Amino acid sequence: MIAWKDSYDIGVEKIDCQHRELLAKLNEFFEACTKQQGKEKIGETLKFLKEYTLEHFGSEEQLMKDIDFPELTEHQKIHAEFVQTVLELEETLNTKGVSVLSTIKLNRTLTDWLLNHINKCDKLIGECIAKRDKAV
Template identity: 75%
Template sequence: MIAWKESYDIGVEKIDCQHRQLLLKLNEFFDACSNQQGRDKIEETLGFLKEYTLEHFSNEEELMDEIHFPELGDHRKEHAEFVKTVLELEEAVKTKGVSVLTTIKLNRILTDWLLTHISKCDKLIGEYLAKRGETA
C-alpha cells in the first residue's frame, strides 16, 4: 500500500484529485494481490486504467496546451507509452490469461507511474504555473 503524500500534489485540484483516484485503485489492486486475489482484480484494474487514461491524459494535456507548457510534446509521448503498455497488458491477459507475471508487471508499472511520472513529470506543471503566478 502506498499512502498519498502532499508531495504528490502538483497544485491543480482536478489533476490532483484524479491522481488520488489512481492511487486508490492501485492500493485496491495491491490489497487484492496480497490476498491472493490479484488474478480476479487485474481485468477490473486494466479496465479502469483504460478509462482513466483517456479522461485524465486528455485533461492534463489540455491544461498543458492552455498554459503553453514547454514540455507538452515529451509529456504526450510518456502518456502514449503508458497507454500502449496498458493495452499490451490487456491484450496479454485476453490471449494468454492472467498469470503471476502479469499481476507483478501491472504492480510495477502502476507503482513506477505514480512514483516517477506523477511526482516528477507532472509536478513540473504545477511548478510552471507557480512560476508564472497562475493557478488552474
C-alpha cells in the same frame, strides 16, 4: 500500500484528485494481490486504467496547452507509451490469460507510474503554473 503524500500534489485540484483516484485503485489492486486475489482484480484494474488514461491524460494535456507548457510534446509521448503498456498488458491477458507474471507487471507499472511520472514529470506542470502566476 502506498499512502498519498502532500508532496504528490501538483497544485491543480482536478489533476490532484485524478491522481488520488489512481492511487486508490492501485491500492485496491495491491490489497487484492496480498490476499491472493490479484488474478480476479486485474481485469477490473485494467478496465479502470483504460478509462482513466482517456479522461486524465485529456485533462492534463489540455491544461498543458492552456499554460503553454514547454514540454507538452514530450509529456504526450510519455502518456502514449503508458497507454501502449496498458493495452499490451490487456492483450497479454486476452491471449494468454491472467498469470502471476501479469499481476506483478501491472503492480510494477502502476507503482513506477505513480512514484516517478506523477512525482517528477507532473510536478513540472505545477511549477510552471506557479511561475506563471508569480509573473502576473
